[in-house]
Amino acid sequence: MPLPYSEKVMEHFRQPRNVGRIEDADAKSIEGSPACGDMVAVYLKVDRESLRIDDIKFESYGCASNIATGSIITELAKGKTLEEAKHITWKQASEALGGLPPIKTHCSILAVDGLRAAIENYEERHGLIREHKPTTIEVIRKRLKRVMNPMVGLDLVRTKVVKDIEIADGVVRVAIDLPADHQFAANIREEISEKIQPLWDVQKIVVEFTE
């Protein structure tokens, strides 16, 4: 019986490249949470002149698919400019790994999200966001796609628990169709805030749960 993972995945799982932490990183990101079973941190060292990624490291709490994808995206991103690295897709990462089992897709997407979030973090920190577009419901929806619904391991949008989004005077209101005493309520609230907070024109986030 073949292993569910390709030889390439196993190789990166056994010997992950660029693993660890950069203490004086120029940018970093943390995606996922212990509750959803996978978490990845990405650290960047960027050359200010050329905006090239000089060094990249990652840490992973997760399954083989998450570790291997973390490893491959650091390989793909190293030496590239931020603009180039931004466009590395999950598909490219997955192909470079010789494919991933469909059930493991979300754990590997998380690693790609980690890279993008770290680049975004660099741009936000270094004033590289050229024009500040006002936050729209679409932007919020996109960010909520990166918050896992730990019940099923898929994001909040795809699992249709986002009931409503409102934006008014810098206050973002998100209504989640789960009871407030749900075991994941606190965790989901925290993750939503984490994803939306960095937006330049957001001052306050209110997450509401149904009764």
Next chain:
Amino acid sequence: MEDIVYLDNAAATRLDERVLEVMKPYLFDTYAVATSQFGYLPGIEAKDALDAARGRMAAALGATLEEFIFTSGSTESSNLAIKGVAMALGEKKGRHIITTRIEDFAVLYSARALEKQGFQVTYLDVDKLGRVDLDRLRSAITPETILVSVQAANQEIGTLQDVAAIAELCQEHGVLFHTDATHSFPRVPLDVRQVPVDLVTVTAHLIHGPKGVGGLYVRKDTPLGKWMDGGFQEFNLRPGSENIPGAVGFAKAVELATPEETARLQGVRDRLIERLLQVPYSQLNGHPTLRLPHNANISFRFVEGESVLLHLDMRGFAVSTGSACFSRSLEASHVILGIGGNHERAHGSVRFTFGRFNKDEDVGAVAEAITEVIERLREISPLGKDR
């Protein structure tokens, strides 16, 4: 699998050669089924062999011959027990069933199936060690209650329930009691002459017997519907050609699972727990003493179980985990969550279960390997770095 240290004996066990030897004649020579007893001699021989096996199974539980029926395994046994009682009493007495949150899937999903048919099911919470609270059970019983199903031992964390006390409580209230003893039989003794339990699920494949053979103890006069349709075998409760080699093998496997062996496994297991709890940020899941003698279940913080398993596999060890990443449903262990554990504790849980073919020195080897693996995975984990 010769070259691996197999510590997943709660999932499957290696067949004992002595079991295979007693099964062989019923595979190659006397391959008739007992149903043919009135037609020809091999049928009579088959019937005799089945009766003898049944007698030994019944004796192991303190039951009489007519109280034990063979099935295809514990999933079928529990389905028959729960749905059979529902069929027999649902109309006559009531439509309420009580079970626990941490049962195995055969019990949980049998209960869910009945819910869809309009039955009420109470899923009892358990305490942090996985034990059912008797007062809570008592107050859950209503005049509508027809069955209580509480496992004898938990499949993951190994916690034993007070089957005797639960059985007595059910008897007092005139409610039938089923226990799933898949993981405890026969290593944890259960004598139905002393314990007023009505239905007991058992299986062969976890005690070095053949796969595809299980059994259900049914106390005399217990109302039970025939859940599967077919012939009149097994006292007209379980149709289908009798699996005579399987039944013979099951009885032999029970005979071989001696108290001495169980004591040895417990000794090995205790040493493993002691070693593993020396790993920093580790925690025993389940009860420290009231637990299956061959089960250890430990959560390691900051690491995820599937990664632990794959690394152990590369080093030649087979174990199991309650991590969501390992399950096909991507759901974290309902047992660890059921004892109040968070998701991280479920994802980092590793189950070790011993069997006959494990050697005493396996403990040192697996403890060393896991210590290394945990250390390595913690190095690459973003969690727990401030520790």
